[in-house]
Structures are given as structure tokens and as C-alpha cells.
Amino acid sequence: MNKYNKVVLAYSGGLDTSVIIQWLKENYGCEVIAVCGNVGQDSELEGLEERALKTGASKLYIEDLTDEFVNDYIFPTIKAGAIYEGKYLLGTSFARPIIGKRLVEIAKKEGADAICHGCTGKGNDQVRFELAVKAFDPNMKIIAPWRIWDIKSREDEIEYAEKNNIQIKINKETNYSKDMNLWHLSHEGLDLEDPANEPKYDKILELSKTIENAPDTPTYITLDFEKGIPVSLNGEKLSGVEIIKKLNKIGGENGIGITDMVENRLVGMKSRGVYETPGGTILYQAHKNLEELCLDKETAHYKEMVSLKFADIVYNGQWYTPLREALSAFVDKTQENVTGTIKLKLYKGNIVNAGMTSPYSLYSEEYATFGEDAVYNQKDSAGFINLFGLPLVVNAKMKSKTKGEGK
């Protein structure tokens, strides 16, 4: 085993990372610097420093990353319209790179010789953390205890914690495996592990009401976007963080943004999860609607393809790659005119378009309607169709010439 003097640990304060502090000290004789990157899981941060020190860390950094998270990770992804496998809004995926980057910064400042994370060896997060570390310090050592230690289950973990007198309130009850941040809350495990099971939403949901329990009267909201980014809610200019927080509340209240899916992990297997992304789902829908007005067809269609790649890249933890940056350059160029106002009706899980306007709208009532207009001459269609259809004519003539021998 390698020897380390000082290890920076991605720390949450839960059982896993508390046990890891002890395990690191025991196995490497190293000092452990705990780092908690705050990406919006606020309530869990109280009392964290005390807990970290009590369980053996020499120091705790609590890094407020929420603004950076929203502006540099969430908004570029909204602009890209990136959705993984048609459903997942990437809530965990883009939270890992920002934390990984901060871990490297602190490790360098502290002169640490390794970075440690508590991700299991079967998930995507280990990849996302480690790629971020590699991008910012390709020589930094990485420790992933779940891939190397003998602890193989929650029972093993609790036993280890008790044996080592790790003073942490342990919840022996089984529970879904969760990941929470400003953008979303994910749920995996237990009965969800069988895709044949309908999710027990009454027990699962924390950010949202069930669609059945949502109010019987709709909620109307208005969102203003500038260059693809939301800037105000219901007419009030707000920071990105504030908009998301408010939308999470409004959306959650109306049962918006609950997703159940079987997804393909990067590491080769499928997994099943339930996601709550109330505010995010509203923002995606609003942004998509506005693009319908403001993007021309060729740009919009090509961007659909780019969205797919962008989602893969983010999901795979490849945020800090030249390709992600080049895709973002494409996306940003497309967003220059995505400015306007979207009105939405939220009602029991539904987001209903309730009207939209933009100074850069490419929609023209004059052209769209049935009647005559100054620009569009209906006779032009005949020529258009003849040329657009010429390849079919050529093909049909070839076929009749070859007496149907050809295709």
C-alpha cells in the first residue's frame, strides 16, 4: 500500500465518509482534511465541523459552491438542452466535477498528497470525481476506499464504526440511496431495484408532493430569459440560485419533475432510479419553448443532436474536456437571441405552455396563416416541391427503366 501524509477527503458527514476518515488514518497514518462542497444541500451542513473533527479529521472546509454551480454548470447545461437518455436532468453528474475541482485546489493549498472519495466502485460518481482530479492535477493520487477495503456492506460499515468508536448517529433503518443538491434529489435502491415495481411515491418523494396530492388549482408563473439564461421569475429579477430555489418550491408543490427510469451507467450496467427535479424540469421546458420561437429550424435541429452528445459528456464526467468546451461554444452562439418571456401553468405534474413572447421571435403570423401575404408567394411552393422532390422522380424513373429489377 502507498504511504500518504495528508489526504483531502470529499466529506458529507454521513456514515460512509465518517468511517473513511478513520480508515484512512488507520491504513495510511495520514492527516485527513475533510472538504464539504456545498452545492445546495444546505440543511445537512449544520454541526458538520464538529462532527468532522470528532470523527478524526484535522480540519473541515465548507465551500459554498452554489453560485458557481448554477452559473458555470447548470446554466450551460440548460442552454445545451442536455437530457440523458430522454429523462435525466444530470443533477448528480454536473455536481461532481465542481466538487472535484475544488478538492484539487484545496489539496494543492494544503500540500496534500492524495484525494479520497467515498463513491462505490459500481457507480458513475467515482469516474466523475476522478476525471475532475486528473484534469486539474494529473499526478495527484486518488484513494477510493470502496474499491479496496474489506467493508462490503452497510452492516460491515456499522460494525467498523462501532468497533472504532466513531461517534455518529447511525440510522440502522434501511433507506433509499439518495443524492441531493440545489438541482435535484435522486433515489435508488430497495424496492426500486426491481423495475417491475411501481415506485412508492408516498414514501420516496421529499421535494415534491405526489401528483395526486398536488393542489386542485393551477399555479401560473412567468419566466424571463436572456441569452438562454433565466433572469427573472414572475417579473422579479433574481439570481440563478434564487430562481431555482423558488421554482423547486413551486414545482414541488405541484408535483412537477418526478422521473422514474432505468438508465445506462457509464461503467457498463443499467440501474433504476427516481429523480425529483421540480425547478429544473420547469426551466428546461420553459427554455425549450422559448427556443421554438427564437431558433431557426436548421440550428434547432442540429442542436438536438448536440444536446445528445452534451448529455453524454456531462453524464460521463467529462466536463473538463476540450469537447465539452467546444460544444459549449456552439451552444452559446445559438443562444444569442434566446431572450423572451415564457408563461407556464403548473398543475398536478403538468407544465402547460400558457403563452410566450420574444423580441427576437422568428414566428410570423403573417407567413403562417392561410391567406396571402407580402413575402410568401404560394406559387413558389410548386417550384420548391419539384426540386425538393426531384431525387424521388429520378429514382422512380430509374426503377421503371430497370423494370423493377432495382429497388
Next chain:
Amino acid sequence: MNKYNKVVLAYSGGLDTSVIIQWLKENYGCEVIAVCGNVGQDSELEGLEERALKTGASKLYIEDLTDEFVNDYIFPTIKAGAIYEGKYLLGTSFARPIIGKRLVEIAKKEGADAICHGCTGKGNDQVRFELAVKAFDPNMKIIAPWRIWDIKSREDEIEYAEKNNIQIKINKETNYSKDMNLWHLSHEGLDLEDPANEPKYDKILELSKTIENAPDTPTYITLDFEKGIPVSLNGEKLSGVEIIKKLNKIGGENGIGITDMVENRLVGMKSRGVYETPGGTILYQAHKNLEELCLDKETAHYKEMVSLKFADIVYNGQWYTPLREALSAFVDKTQENVTGTIKLKLYKGNIVNAGMTSPYSLYSEEYATFGEDAVYNQKDSAGFINLFGLPLVVNAKMKSKTKGEGK
């Protein structure tokens, strides 16, 4: 103006095509054969023959195309997962080619020298009809009265009808422009022409209840698929037509499948419409869910791109092209194992996954879970990440070597 002896007309029995019969006879001195392709707009077919003859047609063909429509057009498109601009399920798009093809068959049988349709010069349907005609008879003449006559509005039309004593019940009230078939009902025009207006769903919807008026208790359904095609509903083996009809009823009752969008027409402008596709929306969602279980990741991701192209092709009326056929060959190959059972909960506009199973499922609870298993060795992840992340390491090392001069 060309001279024609016998013209085959795509006939619906409404004001437009009734006026066209008269106009054709007046302008070309030709016999008019009316053809009504039944793609599921059943109720409108009663009394149609009498009306056609009374308004001047020499003959009416009513062609039942519903089974062919479902099996050869709708199902291949569901299997492809094709959705135009993220919203539109192509209901009108794939109805035109099948009718166009039948028009050519009848024109040949009747020895007609031209085919006529009542589409305006500003829409997609003229393209879809004419491309179908060109594909099956590249020499057939096509007449599109709206692109050449002097009638420029509904008022002109009514005046022409009255002047020519065309005996048809004329609805002088303005109304949305609609297209209905087994798969969907579309609405355009009037207040919808301003995207700032929220649709008046109470007035618009015909197949569906509004989400507010849908029942307060959910409806559960079960769908079985074989090789990507729905074969039974709630355990009962049914034809494709029957499944869609029943799902339209169930879905409509629950406010499912109502879409409001600004779309990009093929002919260069944007238009705004509301679509009702209750059964179709359920089938798409069910099929997508099943693919999550049965398609491997690489196939699923590549198919997302193919879906985009397939949607464009269908929307553009290019059904009878070598590319559509080749894309379908791709799609069919991917569907060989898309067999299984999907349970869904329908509730006030929501389609909620309520469990799914497949004998070909690629999901494995054993691999997905946290703990140890026989196949997946968590230590393998370290090697995977090191190689997957190697390009980032190489890039980072190059950058540090060039002292940050590089990107």
C-alpha cells in the same frame, strides 16, 4: 393552362374539396374521380358518396386504409421513436404518404391524367402528397388549386360555392383548422396564431378532457409489446387499430397527450398548433420505457440520433425514399428484443411508469446494487477510470508543460 380528361381528387367532403370539383370541371372540362382515404376519421364518411356525386364527382372511392396506416406507417414510426422537434408525433405527416400512394394506384386504374389535392401553398401537406405521387408515378401531373386559383380566403370560397350552386352545408362560423385521423387531431388558426395566447383548451379539445376535468382517480393499464410493436392491452390480444382506438379513449379521458408548440414547417416558416394524440402518446412512452430495459446503451444512444433524422424524414413527406427504408432497416434490427410488458398509471395528463418486465431485459439487479457480485469486480473500475481518463491526463500534462500557454 394544361388540358386534362380525368382527374383524381383527394376528397374529404368539406367545403374546400367540394369547391375544387366544380373548379376542376369548369377550368379543365375534365371528369373528376373523388377519392377519400380512410385513415381513421370514420364519422366523417357517412353520406359522403351522395355528397360527392351531388357536387359533381363522377365517382367516389372510399378506401379503408386504417390497418395499413397502423402497421406500415404508425408502427414503424413508433419503433423509430421519431418525434418532430421534441413534441409532435407526426400524425398528419405519415397520413399523407399513404393517401398519396393510393391516389396514384386509382389514377392508374382509372387512366386519369392528373391528381389534384386541396392543400394550401403554405403548408407541409402539399409536399407530402406530391412527393408520394412522384415516388409512384414520376410523370403524373399534379394540380394544386390553392396555388393557382383566384380564391384567396374562406369568404371567396363560400361566394364561389354559392355562385356555382354547390349544395353543401356551409359552416360560416370561423373555426380552427383541423386534421383528424386514427392517430391524432391537430388544431391551428384563430387565437392560436399568436404564440402569446394560452390555448383555450375548453373550446379546442375534442378527443381529450382537459387535465383539470380528467378523473380524480388514476387509470392503470398494461401493454404488451413484441419486437417493438404493441400486441395487447390489459392482457387482451388486439389488432393495432383496436389498441389505438381503445388507448385514444382511455388516454383522452385522462387528459393525456395534449401538446402546444411552435414548429418549423418544411416550407420555411414557423407555425403554431395544438395536437391531441392521446393513444399515441401512451404508446410512445410505453415503448420508450421498454427500450430502457431491452436496448444496450450504445444502441440506445445511437438510436436517439436516428430518431431525430427519422422524424425529419417523415415530417418532410420523404416516406418513400431509400433513406427512410434504410433507417427502418436499422430500427427493425434494434427492435428484435423489444418485447415485454409495461404497466402505466394515467392520471390527469400524466403517464407514470408503474413497472415493467421483459424476458430480454438487460437490467440486472445483481450488478446494479451496491454490494459484491459474481460478475462485476469493483477493482476493475480503477483500471477503467485510468484508461478512460487518460486523455485528460495527457492533456493536463501537455498544458502544464507548455506553462499554460496552451488551452
Next chain:
Amino acid sequence: MNKYNKVVLAYSGGLDTSVIIQWLKENYGCEVIAVCGNVGQDSELEGLEERALKTGASKLYIEDLTDEFVNDYIFPTIKAGAIYEGKYLLGTSFARPIIGKRLVEIAKKEGADAICHGCTGKGNDQVRFELAVKAFDPNMKIIAPWRIWDIKSREDEIEYAEKNNIQIKINKETNYSKDMNLWHLSHEGLDLEDPANEPKYDKILELSKTIENAPDTPTYITLDFEKGIPVSLNGEKLSGVEIIKKLNKIGGENGIGITDMVENRLVGMKSRGVYETPGGTILYQAHKNLEELCLDKETAHYKEMVSLKFADIVYNGQWYTPLREALSAFVDKTQENVTGTIKLKLYKGNIVNAGMTSPYSLYSEEYATFGEDAVYNQKDSAGFINLFGLPLVVNAKMKSKTKGEGK
């Protein structure tokens, strides 16, 4: 027919545009402003003003667009790696937009009420010109005589010229239809119209020696690129225009860049042409080689797809579209490190890589070789393969479980 007072004409000085001056004056009674956009066809410009005025133009603009052509059209396309249908380096395609843009600028300055071009109704160039005009002045009228007049052949044209006493040296010999600029020379027509015919290169080639007549000793050259753009040749810093001119000479001497293809025109039919692009072919190859060193794999592979779209866009005359701009934003981001030196051997039609270096090279001899190194641990491969291959394992296990019923 519309009435015009002043028409700006894209003028070359050949028979076509000379005849058009007369025809415009005769049919519209308008003043004709001739504009010749110089994009590198230098030798044809001598005596042009005299000719223009003698044949009826009231004024001739000769616009030197060569530098702008290279920097704003050619270089962005090289950086994009855009090649149409695997062969065509877009020489004519990107020359039309720059001329079209200048035509609008002059038309506005002159207060002209229409722009006229001499493109036929069967080619791509009419589209490229007119799209440029529409982009910069959507209300400008466009006159395309070949689509409307009664002249249907070269014979008709000559007859019209003689009848109208148009004093221009007329070459009655038939000849290939050509388009020449700084970047390339294209040839169409005559015996080339049958793809079964081998091109008579001895008669066709003007910029290049035949590969058989090229020298028996190779020529070595060195090209330096900065951010994807060539900046020096054989160690000498040169402008883009100079580099291309010199490479045309060197390349032409060595029989480089001769292409024979059947291509798909935008307007629906196929055509066959021979292109000479000596310097351009060298630049593309050099740039591609350098990207092999400087782009990471994911960026390089995605860029291959973008190149295809970029080529379509340019070929179709859609230079001034939001999508072309967004694709260029992507491309520019990828080029930040495409800086280095390429050595090439030119020999009888071949461009042979003769070594390359870059300060941003991502190639590492240490990693690539067989033996041990500090970064790459060969044991990692086992883990990589196990995870990369996991979907195949899962699929194989599913198949054996379903006893081969599945695929």
C-alpha cells in the same frame, strides 16, 4: 414584368454577363451597374472596365475581395475540415456568398432596386448568390435572366449578341464550363457529362500538370500553422493569399489536387465535374495531419461529424446562417492548440507526410510504446476491458438465459 431603374449585376466580362447587360436595358429600361468581385481570378480583370462600358454598363466596380475571401471564408472552412461528399473542397461554394454580400452593399450605396446574376436555373450558384442577397437585404429584388428569358443555348446567346451588336470577342468553340478563383478551378460539360468517360486531363488541366508529367523528383515543403491557420511556408511568414498562391504553383507543378466526381447538387440532380485545387488540397492534408497530433480523440471524432454538416451548409450557400456561425464557434474552440509544423513530400499527385511537430502535441512516445512507463499501468487494461465489455457480457448472459430465443 417588374419595372426597375437601376440594377446591380454580378459581372465577369464573358459572353453571358455581356449579353445580360443588353437584355436588362432592353427589358427593364434600367441603368446597369456592373460589379466584378475579384476572388483571385486576376488575369481575367484586365480591360474589364472598357468592356463593361462598351457593352452598356454605366459603371464597373472591381472589388478586391481576395484577402477577405481567404481569411473569412477559406480559412474557417479549412479549420472545419469541410469536404463535400468526400472530395470537393468547396471552391465555388464559398466564393458566391462573399460576392453576394458585396453586391448588396453596392446596391444599397447605389440605390439600386434589383440585383442580377448570370447563373443558370439548374445549378447551385443561383441559390448561393440569392441566399446571400436575402441575408443582407431581404427585400431586394433579384433577377435571374437564365430562368426567365428565351435564350436557351449558347447558340441563342451568340445570335442575340450579334443581333444587338455586342462587341465582345466570342469564342465559338465549345469548351468546358469553368469556374476559377484563388482556391480552385472547376470543369464541367462536354465529354465529362458522361461519367463513363475518363477525363482527358491533357486537355482539361490548367492549374496543374498531369500526374504523369509532374517532375520525377519530389518537392519537400514545410507549413506552419497557428490555431488551425497556415502562417508560413518553408519558414517564411506569408499572408494567407500568398501561401495559397505559392502552394497552387508548387502543387500544380506536382499534379496535386485533381479530383473527378459525380456530386449531388442542392437543386436535386447529380452532376459530374473535375476540380483542380492544388494549394487547397495540400492545406487540407497538412491541417488534418496536425490535428492528429493536437486534438484529443473525442474532439476529433465529433469534429468529423461537424465537418460533414459544415460542408453541406457551405455547399448549399447557407454561409450567413446562425447554424454556420454556431458551427464555426465550435470549430474555432477546437483549433486553439492546432499549432505546429508539418513537413510534406509532394510527388506526382501524392502528398506524403514527412514528419510533424507541435508544442501542443498530445502524442507521447512514452505511453505509445510497448514497454513500461510511469503513467500507464498495463494492469489497468484488464479493468477497462471488463467494464467496457460488460454490456456484451450482460447481453450474452441474457441470450443464454432465453435459450437463444432472443437475438
Next chain:
Amino acid sequence: MNKYNKVVLAYSGGLDTSVIIQWLKENYGCEVIAVCGNVGQDSELEGLEERALKTGASKLYIEDLTDEFVNDYIFPTIKAGAIYEGKYLLGTSFARPIIGKRLVEIAKKEGADAICHGCTGKGNDQVRFELAVKAFDPNMKIIAPWRIWDIKSREDEIEYAEKNNIQIKINKETNYSKDMNLWHLSHEGLDLEDPANEPKYDKILELSKTIENAPDTPTYITLDFEKGIPVSLNGEKLSGVEIIKKLNKIGGENGIGITDMVENRLVGMKSRGVYETPGGTILYQAHKNLEELCLDKETAHYKEMVSLKFADIVYNGQWYTPLREALSAFVDKTQENVTGTIKLKLYKGNIVNAGMTSPYSLYSEEYATFGEDAVYNQKDSAGFINLFGLPLVVNAKMKSKTKGEGK
């Protein structure tokens, strides 16, 4: 270390695999079954059985896979037009899966409990072999000595061979690392490891003359294709194997198909190699030319994208995946009319199109030419351009309305 009774070894008869036989027996005490898959490296097969037995194998299988290699691997890849990174014709890539598949078949027949290969831990071939094994027997154990033993260099290997009295003629001279089969010969290592070095083709090439030494008179050949597959050469019906062999000779004589590239390996690093693919390069070029005649534009353009993916898939060893099969279904559909005759001139490294014909040609001299024809009405172009250009008009009008505030 695991224990094995019987191991099937991918055997070539060279130093590596001879040493492996000994090492397997020493470390696992197992019986070793040597398997040589003949994919066209004929000359190396003489005396192989004797050598295998003498160096410790209990049995040697020589499997003639050439016909299957050509028909089931090479031809589908030609049809797909798959080229890795614009240069590499995948010669090694598709040879590994066929051998891997045969290894599993023999392992099952022999009751072996593991499969062993001699690939290093840094290359692509380990992945290709192992993915094939996983696809056909997901439970089969795989031994990759280079990833686990202590031998780290050629010197170590020779020492081990001498110490163990392995009777094999050892070539102590350093040499390029090569891979040869019916399709190609690759070269890596030595001076090629620095991309700054020009390859010493005089020393490297084995299948081909240098372009300088190729004959001074061109060679003309004729190839007939049926549904995308070459079926005769110079008018003589031949098997695929025979066509490739003859083209290798003719092409090699004329210096055709020599490629020098820096490529991106699957395992994360770049490598530099020289490939000789004389016959293959001719077949690709001929097939591409024929597709220019026989594929319509939309199919051809989409297929360009599919080619890129197909190349990745093959390069990555993912031959036996659902996606490769689905892509092949797409490709096969596109090839139904790719039937015709291609004449080529080969001359000092150049492949020059010398005329082509096809009964399914979609090229029409009548439409392509300048003059009038029966099908194409030049006036149609005006309408086409107006609609095709409408989005630019709309965009320009929006911009002028927003007074240039927008983009």
C-alpha cells in the same frame, strides 16, 4: 493465481506466443492448445505445427478463416465505407473478432477453461480479442500474460526463452512491430515512434513498391460490384479472396494504399503507424465512386455519418454488438442498387477514376446539362430558392426590426 487445466492460446509461432506456451505451463500447470487463425498471412503457416509442438503445445489448430474473413467482416466494412480517423482501413481491427470467435468455439469443443492471447496491455487488440470472447462465452476466463508477467521487454523475453530452452529462431535485430493479413500490413515502432520522422519507406514497405519505384506506365483495371460487393476484376468473376489477392499485387506494384498516421487508440493514448493496404484502398475508392452514381443524396450524406460510427465500432472491437448489427442492416439496405462497373487508372500511388457505369445510375446527363429538358423546369428554381431561403429572410427581417440589437 487461478488454476487452469487446459488453455486455448491464440498462436502465431513467433517469439511471443512461443514463450507464452512455456509460461502458461509453468505457471498454471495446464495443457496448452495452440490455435492459429489464418486470415491471410499464408506464408507464415509452414512448419507451424512442428514448432508449436516442439515449444510445448499439445495440439495445433490451423483454422482457415480467409473466406469468412472476407465475406463476413471485410465486405460489410467496405459497404459501410468505414475508415477510422479518415485514414485507417481497419485491417487489424476486424481480424481480431473473427479469431476471437473461433478461439471460443475451439475452447468449448476442447473443454478448455481459459483463453490466452499475446497482446500487450497498451494496445487495442487485447480489447478486440476479449470482447469477442465475452460475446460468445461471457463466463470464459481470459489470460493476458503481458498484463501480468514479469517480462517487460524483448530482452526479458529472449532471456526467458533461452533459459527455458525454447527452440525458436530468434531474430535479435530490432524490427518494426507488424501485423499482417489478407487485407493489410501494419508497421509500428522504432523511428516511427517520433511523428517528426519521415517514414523510411524503402525499409518499411513489404507489400508495396515505393511510389517513386512504381512503374512509369499506368495500369488500368476494371471492377464489377453487385450490391456493394466486388464480384469480378478485369471482367473475370472471382471470389472475394482472389480479388483482394490480385488487387494487393497490382496495387502494391503501383505504390497504392500507403498510409502514415497518428491515431487515437481505444485505450486512451495516441500511436503512430504506417499501413499498407494496396488492394483494400482500391476497393474502397472504387466502391465510393460507384456510390456517387447509385446513392441518392440524402442516403449518401446520412451514410457518411454512419460510416464514422461503424469505423469506431469496428476499431473498438465491438463487432459482435447489437449496434454493429443494426448499422449493418442500415448499410445493407443502402447497397441494394450499388451495382455497376468501375474503371480505374493506377499510377504511382494514385487511383484515378477512369469512368464508371451502372444500370441503377441516378445520374442523368439530361438534367445535369445547361439546356432545357423535359423534367426540370428552370423556373422552378425561383420558387425553390424563395422557400429554401425563407428562414434567412425571416431572420434578416427580425434583425432589422430589432435595429441590430439581435444577432
